Amino acid sequence: MQYHPENIESKWRKNWVDTQLYKISNDSTQPKFYVLDMFPYPSGAGLHVGHPLGYIASDIFARYKRLNGFNVLHPMGYDAFGLPAEQYAIQTGVHPAVSTDENIVRYREQLDNIGFSFDWSREVKTSDPSYYKWTQWIFLQLFHHYYDQGQDKAVHIDQLIATFEAEGNKNVKAANTQDEIFTSDEWKQKTAKQKDDILMNYRLAYRKTGYVNWCEALGTVLANDEVKDGFSERGGHPVEKRAMMQWSLRITAYAERLLNDLDTLQWSDALKAMQRNWIGRSEGAQMFFDIVGHDKKLEIFTTRPDTIFGATYMVLAPEHDLVPQLTTADQKDAVEKYLEYVGSRSEIDRMAEVKEVTGVFTGAYALNPFTNKHIPIWLGEYVLKDYGTGAIMAVPSDDDRDKVFAGKFGLEIVDVVDKSDYPGATLNDKVGKIINSDFLNGMEVKDAIAEMFDRIEKLGIGSKKINYKLRDANYSRQRYWGEPFPIAYDKEGVAHALREDQLPLTLPELENFQPASGGKSPLARAEDWVGQIPDMALETDTMPGFAGSSWYFLRYMDAANENEFASKKAIDYWQDVDLYVGGTEHAVGHLMYSRTWHKFLYDLGIVPTIEPFKKLVNQGMITAYGYYAENLKFEDESSLIGNIKDFEAKQNIHVGSPIRLAYINEYLDGQNRITKGKFIEYFEKTGKQYNVIGDSTKYHWAKDENSEEYFTVNVVQEKMSKSKYNVQNPDEVVAKYGADCFRMYEMFLGPLEQSKPWDTKGIDGVQKFLRKYWSLYYNESGLNLSNDAPTAEEYKILHTAIKKISEDIERFSFNTCVSAFMVCVNELKRVECNKRQILEPLTILLAPFAPFITEELWANMGHEGSVHKAQFPHFDAKHLVQDTIEYPVSINGKKRDTIMLSAQLTQEEIQAQVMELDQVKKYVEGKEIQKVIIVLKRMVNIVVKE
């Protein structure tokens, strides 16, 4: 009997649905285990072969845990709000809800195809009002709370108001952006609007000015993704930064806890390091500099107060609030011109630029509080508004960027740190002896910093402060397809929260998804909707993508609950996620936001754990090969361009697109060349469909020694995306080879964490393995199993596999599991094993990897229940005892021979036997033996003097 996956798989797929095999209960005496995948955004391109990589790994783990007696929560859902659906709606008029649902249906089919053990009764969709009701609810909690630094937790805003009523804000210790100190009486006299403004400076969800990418020509706000070099990616229109009132989340309030609690997590060191660096805690001094001729002071933050005698100028972020006031009439034109230039620059551009610094003098001077010198105030794009205070004291002698800046603009440089005692130390190292610094002279940097903290506080010009690189999260989007804010403004502009019974606030129906005038969200045009509460206007911005994805893992615990986002009982049972699998691209963004939300919910007593994801594994990305004609000509440019890199360096994206040659790989020769004949064949058969330019005069043809015309194709690895025509659909692979084969092949490709290019080259090997495995159970006439007792060798083969596979699953090394299965089946085939006592446990062992074929064989062996409800085989070490060991014998670390020896031998006995080897005699003869290193059961190394 032959193995035919298509029949087997469709049969069991149906059976598992009918028997609700993967539905699990919140009511169980078994220990719980929560295995979670980062849920997908349902894009129009459907799933590609990269998506299931992590899902397969987590599915294997979930199944493995189930076989080991755990009640496993393994859900799936959709991150369904997002930009692409809205763009599609603008282009085609199809409502985002409609296209999203279509995409979800497609995703579901594709997922079902692969045989995952998801409990679909818990499916969530972030764009569903029954889901986003709770996203809005959590937002309201954030709005109603502030962060009390005394209690180190979120506290209801009513308590803060009570404090203001009683004693003003002078004793309030809270995460805030409030500058002004007021008394109880002053508070009581404030208008509703003034009170609202002050409370905004404390709320965890608050409003402040933020900057957006404004594109005048498109009349809309663009995502960073849609902006390239200051121009819109679509159309190439100029883009500028524009200030807008935006909602923000005060995640910086949680910075310290986000940092400290990393220690409790089983995440990779790399991932923790990324989070730590993102939070970017630093200790330093907050200082105020007097401004010559102004009564305002300039606030700066520095980690190097010891270098203040070298502070010869100051630099402000171009967006700094004081810029208009400080700029003198003489410098006005220059400053305005500079601001215009900076407006077109992205943050990455601004930080990445090292060779060329830019800046402009404001005309104003500050007073260095220690040297009492007038130092010029400049603007520079390398200072960012949101980092620190948006202003620095520049010490060109001890900071790389300050040095370059001073060099370019001819500013004074005073050496203040002598590093001659520390050869090899760079400017970034905080070491050396202070010089040219009055009372600090002769001190080590470390001591000088401590001394300065004291002096600054005594002089009342500042204080010691902890600063974080982490910034509050911008929470407003001027878009349609996101969660509406449950916020309405009254005539004075005071923000009022909707009541809980008014949730969910659903999106209005629209036909036109173009932005409203002034870059407002399309919601602004739904006037009835905006004005649905008398005398109030609803907020028209919507929430960002991370809103729904910051808490979805909690909803899975009790997905159908209409009264709470999840019941206390469900949350107490499932607690947190035991294993989270997803891509590194989420290493900071999503994970930081989720952790913050979770901590906030913990403060409210809603969740029992301080962290949401106990263990996290990053799967690598599956990339695709991209093919580009090496010598390009462009549609409207006649010059030849050497290669794709030169083209990209030119960044002239409006000339034409690089000539991408989709799916050309079969037509290339060994040197990645394509001949003219092959190219014509390729173009006719394949290229045409993928917008490849067919006109052969557009390509630069070289001639080889046989006068054959060809050009070379650059092969690169890149992300899979619809726009690159390199998407590989898992359905095609499943149709051809079966889901079991697809699952195992994805695992076989390489280590889960590494990124790797997709290629079906090796898939035949996995298919052969499955056929071979199947053939152990059958001969020509049918099932052929023996009930005889297995031999010692057969036991050894099985238990070697049990050990290796359990260990490798535990350490998420699934590629080596597949190899181990291959070795096991090859060996069993070699000894022609058909013993039930061997093949039965083997079937359970393989079930997490290949759920269909194992279910079929399990049933055929006469079992009533599912193999997926069986017990994982128990490893018994007694089957692996080895009595002989093959020792490698090296002379000076170089292997010269091997020898089989009894495992019982002592070091002396081994040495005696090894010395008798011909190879050893040959190399040792006439030389002095200095040392013989014997590691029992491992190796022998003889060290001789040459």
Added chain:
RNA sequence: GCCGAAGUGGUGGAAUUGGUAGACACGCUGGACUCAAAAUCCAGUGCUAGCAAUAGUGUGUGGGUUCGAGUCCCACCUUCGGUACCA
């Protein structure tokens, strides 16, 4: 730029704690079966020299530590992910 990761045969990769580099596959070469093909099976396969035994060499590059380094240390190169509005 900054933060993080990865570089091993023709290809994907293995080597878990510093101890036989290349497991397991793909591909390729030769053979068996066959009228033939597919499928299957057997043998070989890092590179160089050699009929062979064998020798030399070999884990991105250059140094170092060690009896012994793919693995540890230092410096560098290349590629990939993130860089706060793609998700």
